[in-house]
Amino acid sequence: MEVYERGFFSISESGHQIEEEMDVRKGQWTEEEDSMLKAYVTLHGEGHWNSVARFSGLRRTGKSCRLRWLNYLRPAVRRGSITLEEQLLIIQLHSVWGNRWSKIAEHLPGRTDNEIKNYWRTKVQKQAKKLECDVNSRKFRDALRYEYIPRLIEQISRAKQESPSGQLTYGNETESVQVDQSLLPESSSEIQVTYGSTVAETWGIDEQSNSNGWLGGGDYWMESEWCEENIWFLQQQLYDDEDNEI
DNA sequence: AAGGTTTCCAACCGCATTCCT
DNA sequence: GAGGAATGCGGTTGGAAACCT
Numbered sequence: 001m002e003v004y005e006r007g008f009f010s011i012s013e014s015g016h017q018i019e020e021e022m023d024v025r026k027g028q029w030t031e032e033e034d035s036m037l038k039a040y041v042t043l044h045g046e047g048h049w050n051s052v053a054r055f056s057g058l059r060r061t062g063k064s065c066r067l068r069w070l071n072y073l074r075p076a077v078r079r080g081s082i083t084l085e086e087q088l089l090i091i092q093l094h095s096v097w098g099n100r101w102s103k104i105a106e107h108l109p110g111r112t113d114n115e116i117k118n119y120w121r122t123k124v125q126k127q128a129k130k131l132e133c134d135v136n137s138r139k140f141r142d143a144l145r146y147e148y149i150p151r152l153i154e155q156i157s158r159a160k161q162e163s164p165s166g167q168l169t170y171g172n173e174t175e176s177v178q179v180d181q182s183l184l185p186e187s188s189s190e191i192q193v194t195y196g197s198t199v200a201e202t203w204g205i206d207e208q209s210n211s212n213g214w215l216g217g218g219d220y221w222m223e224s225e226w227c228e229e230n231i232w233f234l235q236q237q238l239y240d241d242e243d244n245e246i
Numbered sequence: 247a248a249g250g251t252t253t254c255c256a257a258c259c260g261c262a263t264t265c266c267t
Numbered sequence: 268g269a270g271g272a273a274t275g276c277g278g279t280t281g282g283a284a285a286c287c288t
Binding site: 122 | 259
């Protein structure tokens with residue numbers, strides 16, 4: 001069903017402000033609208049979204065056109081599920097910048113702020129809810145630090161070992177990813193997470209993996225050098241992936 | 247198979263910031 | 268510098284798809 005709403009298009013032309021009232025379309029974009037927008041932006045470039053809305057023939061607001069282009073139609077947009085490296089990077093960057101999604105997105109080539117925000121809300125916040133704590137709480141940060149991140153690193157490492165050529169497969173995807181072994185944590189020190197069993201269950205970690213030496217991985221995840229170094233490294237991985245895809 | 251529930255993500259909304267005159 | 272328009276950002280919502288009973 002098509003949804004239209006009476007609204008104003010407002011653009012400036014030769015220094016004069018022009019306002020025109022017309023029906024504004026809302027809701028899901030059709031293929032036809034997508035190709036109209038794509039064609040217009042390809043021809044005239046990005047920006048001036050109110051003009052795009054007016055002159056492309058689309059009955060959409062400038063805001064809507066911008067969002068559709070940035071989150072979906074832009075050639076650089078990377079589709080598909082978030083990879084392990086990306087998950088790790090998102091968690092790390094979130095610990096640095098909080099909910100500044102666009103800032104985080106800058107470090108994940110091809111990913112949009114919207115996608116990252118959605119990932120955080122649907123995946124990470126869900127885990128916090130299961131643990132009955134706030135995402136910003138100490139308890140949850142520790143759960144990420146001592147349980148989830150080591151597990152992610154372990155998975156990346158395992159995938160690397162299984163596929164020494166650097167070809168990692170996540171679900172249906174095949175990606176060219178190399179993980180620097182030196183960034184992986186040393187064997188476990190003595191740190192114990194008191195609510196261990198609950199957390200382990202929540203993250204889907206079994207007894208075997210709990211005792212394999214990764215969990216409670218000591219101080220490798222401290223806010224300073226490790227973080228910056230690792231963020232840099234993961235970024236390189238992601239940029240490399242992009243190059244390989246071209 | 248049907249109906250209910252949950253999950254996921256595209257898109258909207260309002261506010262903040264930047265840009266332009 | 269002021270004011271208004273354009274753009275950007277983050278929170279939220281709605282609906283389709285997937286999953287469960």
